[in-house]
Amino acid sequence: MSVIYLLISISIFVAVAFFIAFVIAVKSGQYDDDYTPSVRVLFDDELKKVKSEKLKKLSDYKKTSDS
Amino acid sequence: MSYFTPYSFKSFALGKTSKVMDTQNCFHCGLDIVAEAEIIFDEKTFCCNGCKTVYEIFSLNDLTSYYDFEKSPGATPQESKNKYDFLENVAIVSKLLEFEEDSTAIISLNIPHIHCSSCIWILENLQRLQRGISISQVNFIDKKVRITYNPKEVSLSKIVHLLNSIGYEPYISLENYETSRQKVDRSLTYKLGVAFFCFGNIMLLSFPEYFEVKEFWLDNYKPFFRWLIFMLALPSFFYSASGYYVSAYKSIKSGMLNIDIPIALGIIVMFIRSLVDILFDYGPGFFDSLASLVFFMLLGKMFQIKTYSFLSFERDFKSYFPVAVTRINANDCEESVAIYDVQKGDRLLIRNQELIPVDGILISEKAAIDYSFVTGEAIPINKNSGDKIFAGGKQIGKIIEMEVLFSVSQSYLTQLWSNDVFQKKVKQKHKSITDQISRYFTPILLLIAFVGFSYWIFRDTNTAFNVFTAVLIVACPCALALTAPFTLGNVLRILGKQNMYLKNALVIEQFAQVDTLVFDKTGTITTNEKSNIFYEGKPLSETNLIRISSLLRASNHPLSRMLYDFLPQKGKIKIQDFKELTGQGIQAKVEDDFIKIGSILFLGNTQKSMLLQTAIHIQINNEYYGKYVFKNQYREGLAELFKSLKNNYQIKVLSGDNAGEKEALEQLLPQGTELIFNQKPEQKLEFIKQLQDAGKNVMMVGDGLNDAGALAQSNVGISISENVNIFSPACDAILEASQFKKLHYFLRLSNKSMLVIKMSFGLSLLYNIVGLAFAVTGNLEPLVAAIIMPLSTITIVGFVTIMSNYYARKLGVRIKKLEVRS
Known part of the structure; x- marks a missing residue:
């Protein structure tokens, strides 16, 4: 039954490893803000490709408004 | 966190529907559009050029998704010319920066406008708008954005100008200047983590003891398990719970009995008793209860702190003060200097909307200063050259020059806030309900413990010590201590939502x-916004009203704006020879008439009797017509x-x-x-x-x-x-x-909510009585303690949360009914 020493020490070792991971996570500031990431994760790559004609229209507009 | 409206989910769920055009409101900022000022660009309507420009910037950079998360999320960019000149000053910038190295700099900027997921999105995409910015990260709760940039490619002032130009004006105050490099205190997170780690593992290792299986090998390993549990309890006892010892010590020292004393006492007694138990092999000890207690208490504390930090209220006058001012040097060149470097005799330049940082003497001919910040008077006070002007006033109108009389620390505003009255009562004038109860709790608890002890000491010394410690352990006011934070925290949240x-x-x-x-x-x-306006005097013809309104349109004075909004006739006639005399009035030639609008003195009339009201007087071609009186609107x-x-x-x-x-x-x-x-x-x-x-x-x-x-x-x-x-x-x-x-x-x-707290106190006392009954009879087994203590905590927390939500809803329904009826 002395295998229990081995098992317990392994489980403690695993627990300590997780604990260290936790400390590192806190240190890096992951727990400072717990709201923004929940929004951030829902953003896709939202970049809109403005169609070339639209771009042209915009730059035309700019030209006229500049002059 | 539930106290924010889940904007993102709402808009995601609705899909990208916000493209629907709204003719009434500005596409960018959502304000009502004044018909004449409407700008149509790219099939969208805007209320002003500023909003249109922001849209243009975004659309040229493929960032129009900004408008998809939330409808009209923007703000109109404010004029910032010269306002951030001080950011060219290297010494000031390096004080503001969080981190600075050759090609990397980090700045945290406070942006009050951050309010929705669109804000997060655009601010985290800053690198697409400006070369040199590598990362920008938003902290929504603190309303801050942390920008990492390359100072060789882009300067801080350029970033600030960019933010300003897209409607996210950062708020840089003296406070940032002094505490820019503050450390974030994460000790509670660590303590909670440690407590949870210990609690979880101890619970797991305690199972064999709970079931008391009489099995050979379990008995064999008992000491091993117990010492392992002991080892695991150490960090919880010494580190996680340390805050309670400090607080208890402080409260004893100051002679006030707070709730932390019985908590600390309970934890310490529990630890010593358990240590004795396992040393002499009396039993497994109460380490499991200890660890669970510490964990739940810290959890409550964390909840409390999270609720408060969103409200972040603690500000002093420093947060209102600018970091730097513009000084005019001997050779007439302007220079930005940090506010603490301002010396007596310096000449300062104060721009429109800037706060006067120090007492001084006005050099410029005239100035209108809004002292609402100090005195509450909303209408600007006029000062002439040579007059003394006081710190805390806001300059309205054109640029003025002033000479400094004192250096900043001696100044009027500093004094104002260090005045006794403004010092928020240092000693608390109010004892919290928990502290009131704990004043009785601790003595009664000790009394019961000693009575139990003296009863048993004549019968069985061993049991006597057991009873004494058991009383202190089981009566540990965990549930009591958590009641108030959870109820009040929850109510705070409910109120914050409204x-x-x-x-x-x-x-x-x-x-x-x-x-x-x-x-x-x-x-x-009364509201400041809508004033009740009425006219007194000779009737004005339609044409005259249109002319007056055309003239008012040119002025930016708050009263002019209010009157312009009030008049049903909206004139757009071209005016000539427009002149605005700050704090007096406006005049111009409109078509054939020469119109003067303003104070009675401005019109050359010296009747003082009318000064009791706030009014604008009208004069057309030297003929006095009447006045518009501004009455309060309730x-x-x-x-x-x-x-x-x-x-x-x-x-x-x-x-x-x-x-x-x-x-x-x-x-x-x-x-x-x-x-x-x-x-x-x-x-x-x-x-x-x-x-x-x-x-x-x-x-x-x-x-x-x-x-x-x-x-x-x-x-x-x-x-x-x-x-x-x-x-x-x-x-x-x-x-x-x-x-x-x-x-x-x-x-x-x-x-x-106070009622809820009292009910919950009753409930937790009930638990205590049951626990104490076990304790004084000498029957408190570790298993009983391990059940009673977390159970009481969880039921209490559940009870107060449900009850306070119930009352909030019930009262809210009543309000709605009243509204419907009236």
């Missing part, structure tokens, strides 16, 4: 004790609110104005409401003091500016604000002006 922000949970308890309500008049029960729902408050509270209204509105007020408010006029700020304070000396518990409701002293003096001070980002440092709570009519609801809810 735009009532409290400084801390104690304020709720104070609300519940209030018996007298004192209201300030101007800005509190807040919506005022009469109903006072009527319902009347039954439970004494109501008084204080006003700094003359008694001109007396009759109107008497009609509006229920009988018996005391009205007192012509009160200076000091008198208001004195008035509150007298009420308190007469044994009243006074709540002061004011606008937080000219009644700051009274707010601080009162037992609870609420400041009513149109914009919750701006508030007075003296108040205990901020109420958004639109929610004013709900005041009675808030008071009722506070009363109910």
Whole structure:
């Protein structure tokens, strides 16, 4: 039954490893803000490709408004 | 976190529907569009050029998704010319930066406009707008954005200008300057983590003991398990719980018995008893209970802190002050200097909307200074060359020059806030309900422990010690200590959702004790925005009205804007020879007529009798026509609110104005409401003091500016604000002006939450009695303790959360019914 020493020490070792991971996570500031990431994760790559004609229209507009 | 509206989910769920054009509101900022000013660009409508420009910037950079998350999320960019010149000063910039190295710099900027997921999105995509920015990260709760950039490619002032140009003007104040490199305190997170780690593992290892299986090998390994548990309990006991020992020690030292004393006592006794137990092989000890206790207590603390940090209230005058000012050097060149470097005799340049940082003498010919920040007077005061101007005023209009009389630290505003009255009472004038209970709790607990001890000592010494420690362990007021934070924290959250922000949970308890309500008049029960305007004098023809309105359109003075909005005729006639004399009036030639609009003195009339009112006078071609008088507009729902408050509270209204509105007020408010006029700020304070000396518990409701002293003096001070980002440092709570009519609801809810706390105290005492019954009879097994303690904690937390939500809903329904009926 002395295998229990081995098992317990392994489980403690695993627990300590997780604990260290936790400390590192806190240190890096992951727990400072717990709201923004929940929004951030829902953003896709939202970049809109403005169609070339639209771009042209915009730059035309700019030209006229500049002059 | 549930106290934010889940904007993102809403808009995601709806899909990208916000493309629907809205002819009424600006596509960018959502404000109503004045028909003449409407700008149509790219099939969207905008209220002004500023908003259009922001849209243009975004669309040219493929960032129009900004408008998809939230409808009209933007803000109109403000004029920032020269405003951030001080960011060219290297010394100032390096003070503001969080980190600085050759090619990397990090700055944290406070941006009050951050309010939705669109904001997060655009601010985290800054690198697409500006080369040199590598990462930008938003902290929504703190309303901050942390930008990492390359100072070789882009300067801080350029970034700030960029933010400003897209409507996210950062707020850089003296506070940032002094505490830019503050460390974030994460110790509670660590403590909680450690406590959870210990708690979880100890629980797991305690299972064999719980079931008491008489098995050979389990008995064999008992010592091993016990010592392992002991080892695991050490960090929880020494590190996680350390805050309680410190707090208990402090409270003993100051002679006040708070709830942390029995907690600390319980934990320590529990630890020693358990150690003795396993040393002499009496039993498994109470390490499991200890670890669970520490964990749940810290969890409660964490909840409390998270609730408060969103409200982040603690600001002092420093956060209102600019970091730097523009100094004019001997050879007439301008230079930005840090505010602490300003010396007596320096010449400073103050721009439109800038705060005057120090007392000084006006050099420029004329200035209009808005002292609303210090005195509460909304109408600017005129100063002439050579007049003394005081720190805290805001310059309105064109650039002025001034000579400094003192260096910053001696200045008027600093003194104002270091004045005794404005020092928020250092010693707490109010004992929290938990502290009140714990004053009795600790002595009674010790009494029971000693009685039990002396009863058993003559029978069995061993049991006597067991009983003594068991009493202290089981009566550990964990549930008691968690009741108030959870109830009040939850109520705080509920109030926060309805735009009532409290400084801390104690304020709720104070609300519940209030018996007298004192209201300030101007800005509190009247609105600043909509004034009731009426005309007195010779009738004006349609053409004249159109001409007047055309002239008003050119002026930026608040009264002109108000009158322009008020007049139904909107003139767009071209005007000539326009002249605006700051603080006096405007004049111009409109078609054939020469129109002068402004104060009575401006028109060359010296009748002083009319100065009692706020009015604009009209003169056309040297003929005096009449005046527009601005009357106070009372807040919506005022009469109903006072009527319902009347039954439970004494109501008084204080006003700094003359008694001109007396009759109107008497009609509006229920009988018996005391009205007192012509009160200076000091008198208001004195008035509150007298009420308190007469044994009243006074709540002061004011606008937080000219009644700051009274707010601080009162037992609870609420400041009513149109914009919750701006508030007075003296108040205990901020109420958004639109929610004013709900005041009675808030008071009722506070009363109910105190009831919830009392019920929950009763419940936790019940648990304590059961536990104590086990303890004094000498039957407290570790297993019993391990069941009773977490069970009581969890039921208490569940009970108070459900009950406070229930009351909030019930009272809320009543409010809605009332609204429907009226």
